[in-house]
Amino acid sequence: MAVQRALEQKVDNTAPAQQYRTDLPPTPIKICYIGGGSVGWAHILMYDLALCPELTGEVRLYDIDYRRAERNAAFGNILQSHPSTVSKFKYRAVKTLTSGLKDADFVFLSITPGSLDDMARDIAIPARFGILHPVGDTVGPAGHVRALRCCRLYAGFAKAIAEHAPKAWVINYTNPMTACTRTLTKVAPSLKVMGCCHEVFGTQNLLAQLVEKYLGAPKPHRSEIKCDVTGVNHFTWITRATWNGHDLYPIVQKHIDEPGVVRPYKTKEVLATNNVFHNKHQITFELFKRFGYLPAAGDRHLAEFVTGFLKNEDEVHRWAIALTPVAWRKQKVLERIRTMKQRAAGKAAIEVKHSGEEGIDQILALLGRRALITNVNVENQGQIPNLPLGAVVETNAAFLSDRVQPVSAGPVPAPILGLVSRHVYNQELIVEAALEADEQKAFATIANDPLVTIPMDNAWKMTQQMLAATKPWSYSTNAPR
Amino acid sequence: MAVQRALEQKVDNTAPAQQYRTDLPPTPIKICYIGGGSVGWAHILMYDLALCPELTGEVRLYDIDYRRAERNAAFGNILQSHPSTVSKFKYRAVKTLTSGLKDADFVFLSITPGSLDDMARDIAIPARFGILHPVGDTVGPAGHVRALRCCRLYAGFAKAIAEHAPKAWVINYTNPMTACTRTLTKVAPSLKVMGCCHEVFGTQNLLAQLVEKYLGAPKPHRSEIKCDVTGVNHFTWITRATWNGHDLYPIVQKHIDEPGVVRPYKTKEVLATNNVFHNKHQITFELFKRFGYLPAAGDRHLAEFVTGFLKNEDEVHRWAIALTPVAWRKQKVLERIRTMKQRAAGKAAIEVKHSGEEGIDQILALLGRRALITNVNVENQGQIPNLPLGAVVETNAAFLSDRVQPVSAGPVPAPILGLVSRHVYNQELIVEAALEADEQKAFATIANDPLVTIPMDNAWKMTQQMLAATKPWSYSTNAPR
Amino acid sequence: MAVQRALEQKVDNTAPAQQYRTDLPPTPIKICYIGGGSVGWAHILMYDLALCPELTGEVRLYDIDYRRAERNAAFGNILQSHPSTVSKFKYRAVKTLTSGLKDADFVFLSITPGSLDDMARDIAIPARFGILHPVGDTVGPAGHVRALRCCRLYAGFAKAIAEHAPKAWVINYTNPMTACTRTLTKVAPSLKVMGCCHEVFGTQNLLAQLVEKYLGAPKPHRSEIKCDVTGVNHFTWITRATWNGHDLYPIVQKHIDEPGVVRPYKTKEVLATNNVFHNKHQITFELFKRFGYLPAAGDRHLAEFVTGFLKNEDEVHRWAIALTPVAWRKQKVLERIRTMKQRAAGKAAIEVKHSGEEGIDQILALLGRRALITNVNVENQGQIPNLPLGAVVETNAAFLSDRVQPVSAGPVPAPILGLVSRHVYNQELIVEAALEADEQKAFATIANDPLVTIPMDNAWKMTQQMLAATKPWSYSTNAPR
């Protein structure tokens, strides 16, 4: 769940104060937030909107659980009355998707597909066949079955948006990012769709730290690290990185070569940290050493994209990462709700500050108020010429007035092309499987996943059990009301 | 000759004062300018460099006529001592290309291929067959024969640069832009090459004027007009334009619909202006009306790209344009040299001011000091998916640290695809003809040009005469010393 | 009208006696013939079916003029009772398209779009603007307006076939071949569609004659001439030809070099022949000389694909061809009907013999009874990598059981790529214009045609007059009953 991950990761919010344009009046916009009861990304957006004087308007929160949307709307309006707030926004919960979408300019999607209990089953069944998932929301059997649930819901969203907000920009935050985004582009090709994720920012931050450590400069903001970005979400690669003209690859190599940076970890030292996001970049660095290019996602995600890191739990820990229990996720959500309630009730202080995320900058660029170049997940229109056209990939793009135009990233380098393309084909296939309710394609996706190394008849049994445990096929692809 | 055109066109230099970065020391660079004796683009660069505090270094001027290079070097150094100058640059003329290129970071090319007498013959022979050229430097039989001369010279430049300055950014200003740039990419694929032209800026300016006229806003700077740009140089199209979120196409239509804006012109009123750059956008507007998209080049250029505007001189004038006599071009060069001499001798005042051109911004972006999105001529890597890969096309691109990455422009719209693609195939072919010294391919290019509507056996005769009059084949493709 | 052309052209029917398979029983098939009242291609099929022992079944004739279909059905049944006939087929006229299509295995289309009076107008209006058409059924303004009429009818056919005979092979003979075939593939992508034309056979025959003349071998059957075929219908090129391993290009060159083979013709000698199909291959040879590749269509067609052969009637005759009056076409149809009636009434002898056409061989290959490699018009799936995917092109293809798989023809050679691609884009555009009833696209097609060299405002007037004279837009795209 990207929403939880977002709040954990130390995103750098020390950016130099936003320079807002004062020569133009604020642009009025209507936002519809699907999954508007969430306490993750929805809250990030609320805080950042509060601080942006260039925008005004209303935010409609739609959620399958209306009370959660209501609770968030109330909290959003509380934020708007905070003394630090500089914008004028009105929040309201909506009971139907249709009313939320009507003429919206921007639609955000950030949902939990099914329940956390579904997610627990996604992970538990493969575990019985010896297949472990540190995350379980992107690829691996768990990610694919989650995609089955997601895509059918998203087909409904796509149709509803195309009908009620055909000119809106549609911005996805839900995982599996690629499958969700691709469903939107496939079901409603006329929509303007992108998927946004901050995972690359984390690696830019790592590089910014290395600039400070090895180049003797003050730690630059991550956006000063100029990167060539290519791949698919959570398996994105920074194939070149510079800062002020300095090539940063030799510096990464220097860092790896330092004693103690790369080493096997022991189970007990990993568990002792009591941190499910424990990440010493051991898999990042192993892939960099062996393939010559730098992956740009957390190790927990990377481990799910390549065969050989997750044979058993000791092996998982050897690479300095841990599995993420679903129980922990449940606990986290409860904590966040409690905090919000306390803040809403005035029992805890509210501090309105920038999240360091980029959503607002993207909106401003799409409105034609500035230009922006950043990484984003959109259909491959040739930006990566050696991956299939139409597949959703992650590269840099230019955000111009009402346009997200990916920049030419060039071909995925030969040594990593096999690793990456495998997932592209698989993600294309799971979307087809979901939209066509085709179990054979669902199986083919799972059988072809790097985590699935068991005999084919066993893989078939596992798939049958997983499909039975979830009910992806029962989700209607019709537009929700 | 782009160099002359540059100084004629009223480029908007009223941009808000450049905001230069002061947090980083100036970057030292070495520039080699091929055609360094020119009094057009070379002077523009000198003035703009003088005003940029973020750069320092040296500029080597190479020219087939060493004395001209020397004269320019002296003038450049005079500029550097001017009180308004804020940078430190040293200018020197070089006797060999090799010494000019050695370890250069940037190589500019802006030459006259052959003499103005060659150009006069390029235009005079077709005229005897009833084929007129308002410009004669891009397409049409004159443009193609000029390309034959250019490409063989450029093949030599490409090899020399690849040997002596393999990491340099190579920036072409010479016409025919597409053929010259393509020769560089074809002969030396490892080079970093682009071709730059300000013709699109002119149309952005026209749109900025319409914003002022019809939207009641102060005339914005042309860079505030956000455009989708596609096509080939001098036949570029702005397929969408907005300002602050306003779609500008309806405004163009409104303008056209006003009485008197579109009308046939009479020969005498055109000649009375005594202005070879006379341009009432009549061809621009005719193409917009008939094809639904806005071309972004001067009418003199556009008329050479589409059959039917140049049947005879009266017909030329009917569209409010005039032919450009080569005698006029010769006169202009002499005037500029005279002016420079007077300024150098202190007999005329020197005013150091921004040209409004973008060369310096591009350099700063390539050095990683900022980001820039602008239009540029580079190889098609998929930015225009319905034109051939490898051909040089003009679209927007993101200029990032040491990268020019074209943004995905999408397919050329159906109604203009035939008009545009025809020239793409033709320009690919003339480069092949030149590099292979293949007369059949040269003829095929000319026979397939929109201006050539005469019987095929006559077209063959004309081609033979033109090839005999120039001596493109005698130019060595070996690197100049 | 291909139907008339077919009977004029001396197709070589001296093929060695068909070797029919006797190890398998005849395959029963159902044929639906749209345009079944025609006296051209429909008759050819009847004769060839009569002589094929491997097929049996029924042929349903559908025509907008039911009496013509009835007349043909009666004649077909007479042929079936002829002593030379070896097959068992039943012919019947059908009153509705639906009843004709029901479960058909093969659907042939060979219609006259509109009337011959429509065709007369298609040709007369451009003539007033100085634009001449020797044929007027493929490209040029006349061809494009004919396409407008055709495509809307064909959209209806496509839907009807997709509904009532979704598994049928659909074989088009109507001109404009490319636009008709493309409409079928575009409107009903799931259909199995091809367009067949014998124009290439004529050039194979010419080459077979040259084999006899210059290699001293007995004249081989045209199918012994192995060709690389590429391009679009009526502008197809044989880019390599061999016979028994001998390269035939040098022999073509030898032939051209003989005195008298290539020379200007005089109007009176052309008219003296009183033969609208007069063809001395002067345009074929001119294109071969200038571009280095051999076009494979009659000169009357070729002249419509390249600027410069049709400036006025004397110029037309200079290339040894003549214009085809529509009055002549009307006369021809009447003659054929008269002959049929006489034969049906026993007043003229019936001779049942092979036409030399390939329709039956194609059917047998599609039924899996043999393999066949021949030229055909289908969507570009990569067989010509430098033309747009999806466009209908003509190359060789392998006919295998229920499959027509184009063979890789490689890229169109550089010198002719511009000539050919221009038409590909134009034909794609006219189909869009027709299906979308978009006058601007119709104009863009016409303005971009090689025959249209008049000023753009005149081209616009001409187009308006042509569109008013025909009523393409009034044709329903709904399926005929």
Add this chain to the structure above:
Amino acid sequence: MAVQRALEQKVDNTAPAQQYRTDLPPTPIKICYIGGGSVGWAHILMYDLALCPELTGEVRLYDIDYRRAERNAAFGNILQSHPSTVSKFKYRAVKTLTSGLKDADFVFLSITPGSLDDMARDIAIPARFGILHPVGDTVGPAGHVRALRCCRLYAGFAKAIAEHAPKAWVINYTNPMTACTRTLTKVAPSLKVMGCCHEVFGTQNLLAQLVEKYLGAPKPHRSEIKCDVTGVNHFTWITRATWNGHDLYPIVQKHIDEPGVVRPYKTKEVLATNNVFHNKHQITFELFKRFGYLPAAGDRHLAEFVTGFLKNEDEVHRWAIALTPVAWRKQKVLERIRTMKQRAAGKAAIEVKHSGEEGIDQILALLGRRALITNVNVENQGQIPNLPLGAVVETNAAFLSDRVQPVSAGPVPAPILGLVSRHVYNQELIVEAALEADEQKAFATIANDPLVTIPMDNAWKMTQQMLAATKPWSYSTNAPR
């Protein structure tokens, strides 16, 4: 080693007697056979040439072991004097490759890269890491290291052929087929190259048997089974199969559904057969059931292309296949040499009969004496649009005079695209690794192979040991003398 496999497999040689053309004299040809000392494919060619009256000429045998070439040449000439022989061919061993290639019309390649001891090490080292290879000559770590040896040798062959026999058809039989063939096309793009393998014929035979069993027809010859063929060598798929219009997929399903056809096998029953080619199509049928498409190679090969069949030796046997010991291979070669010697000495009878292979038919088609459609390995020119251009793939092709033109096979079906494309990327990469002597790319290939499921640091160790054990890098890429 394909050569041994060839003689083992029961290729159907009951084809109806070849129908040879008598209307043309035999064509004289010069063949160069690289690996001419082999006792596999070289012998097959000798027998088939002896029986073909349409060809005449000479065969030069080149081998790294000259005495073996001499022995084969002597035997070839003995065959030519056999009473059943109808052709005139002269065999001679050559000491240098240059003399063998001089002006050759056809060059065959069928070599052992390194020794059988090398092959033993290729298999033994991965076995120590738990990775088993039933064959070890195509993919898996053993196949990739074999490719490293092959490609460097083949680079030399490519250059030599391009220099001495630039117009020859180059036909590869050596495994790994794809890597060998690709090296030829990459190093010498101007050569006419293809790779031929009979593995698909075996599956056609299986289908012919099912026709007999379920359709009650006499068993047809395999060439009567019309197939859509797609994929890469040894992992080719028959995505559609028909006989006389009957779809054969339902019949395959019917067969699988019969009791006992699909079942787990026991180690002892597999070993009891004492047959390394034991094949009950269990993997073929498993893949058909799970993915919906029929693979067309022996199960020993298939097991190496998909994760999950080779976990340990019991698991191997469960699928009814066995590992092939290199000791067995050595023994087989000795037996064949002994047999040849006895035949040459007149101590064993020589029976000259057709092999059932297609080499001769291909030669006749390339000489323009007939047309042929069959499956072949050539560069992807678009015949499989969803696999990378340039990669060597296996599909049907039309063999016409001096042309092998692949037919459009359409996209690889979605459920198997991931399985197939993975190997395409890997095979492209191992060729690059070999030609660039790049160990990182060699590792990337191995790490990305389906058989390699061990931790990445272990995979690295294994790769290091394998590279050290072979000496691929010591092979010169210069042309052998």
